[in-house]
Amino acid sequence: MDKKPQFLIAAPSSGSGKTTITQGLLRYLKNKGLRVQPFKCGPDYLDTKHHAWAAGNVSINLDTFMSSYEHVEEIYHRYSSRSDVSVVEGVMGLFDGAKKMEGSSAQIAELLNIPIILVVNAKATAYSVAPLLYGFKNFYPGINIAGVIFNFVGSESHYQFLKDACEDVGVTPLGYVPKNDKLHLPSRHLGLQISDSLQYDAIIEDIAEHISQTVDIEKLIQISTTQFQEPRTSKISQKGKLKITVAKDEAFNFTYHENLKALEQLGDVTYFSPLKDHELPFTDLLYLAGGYPELHLKELSSNTTMRKAINNYCSQGGRVLAECGGMMYLCESIIDSDSIEYPMVGYLEQKATMENMKLKLGYRKINIDNNICFGHEFHYSKILSPLLKYSVGEIYSARDQKLDTLLFRKQNTVASYIHFYWGEKKITDIFFGNTNEDTTKQV
Structure with missing residues (x-):
């Protein structure tokens, strides 16, 4: 050494x-x-x-x-x-x-x-x-x-x-x-x-x-x-063939580097901007990371072609993982701290609001059909009239206290306030089954 x-x-x-x-x-x-x-x-x-x-x-x-x-x-x-x-x-x-x-x-x-x-x-x-x-x-x-x-x-x-x-x-x-x-x-x-x-x-x-x-x-x-200590030589896994699209701009950028590296193992990763782009790339899996959509509500709302493209992709059964700000973007609207409402993608029939902000944070342990994965929650917003009929799994704190944090699944869209970590465990298979299968959606 x-x-x-x-x-x-x-x-x-x-x-x-x-x-x-x-x-x-x-x-x-x-x-x-x-x-x-x-x-x-x-x-x-x-x-x-x-x-x-x-x-x-x-x-x-x-x-x-x-x-x-x-x-x-x-x-x-x-x-x-x-x-x-x-x-x-x-x-x-x-x-x-x-x-x-x-x-x-x-x-x-x-x-x-x-x-x-x-x-x-x-x-x-x-x-x-x-x-x-x-x-x-x-x-x-x-x-x-x-x-x-x-x-x-x-x-x-x-x-x-x-x-x-x-x-x-x-x-x-x-x-x-x-x-x-x-x-x-x-x-x-x-x-x-x-x-x-x-x-x-x-x-x-x-x-x-x-x-x-x-x-x-x-x-x-x-x-x-x-x-x-020099790293051990690890087995190189075969790269998948999926087309993966990741939101990345001023509004969506809360990502873990190892999560992105894990996505690269599933296939080819393309980055796009919900703020500035008007077309959603050809994709098998869409990742809407967290970020600061509340700071860019006017721009996100005015980009109607992108909002429609993502709604169409979700409605056609496209696989989507949306975390925190990404989940808020999929809602009908986001209400800012001044009570002004901005239309969003509209796939999730619920609203997110920045009114009366209160911090909610902590580690999270997620149990989905006895499959355990982990993440972290950090946000000031809240969901109005959440879609309880789409709620799946059970969420616990680091001390195994059951929480009211929700994980939504509508068709092949999985959304939550939780920022998941999958740099080690391939949680995409937990959420979407075998992600090696090519079910590319053109929108």
């Missing part, structure tokens, strides 16, 4: 600044001419977009709730083998999982045997970080907290107190990041639009420069250079 810099950036809690620091480190390492492979713990499909912009390389989700340990190890080693350095961003607090540590950043760090760099918000504390660091270092012996970066530090003298705490606890201090109100990433709720790229790129460059002034990145690389 060879050695390689590889580390997981974690924090005691959300809001510590690990995402901003991750972006800066990714860009700094890229600017040094290194091939950087970013990863994200958990089901987040927004941070992976930030990673890709900062590192110039696709970011991969690592999730031990939605997939097996073996799958997480396999994709980590496969993608890392192509890089000079691997950077994993954690999720929430270090030990926060779906149930205790299950699915947490700590569990993934232990599974992959990679060191942890802890980001600590030091805005209102000094030497008192010592017991916090001691607790995180010693709470669970299966992980290695190799170093710490302090965020929101007021001055060099402030950092000296924090450095003293590190030395007494036995954790390597890697420097600090001074507070800088000018360095703000774009809103994660609003996502990243293509038009934001130049502005975002400038922000990332500034963050990388800001961090490099006071963080010892060379020492970080040194202490995180550990044994790297």
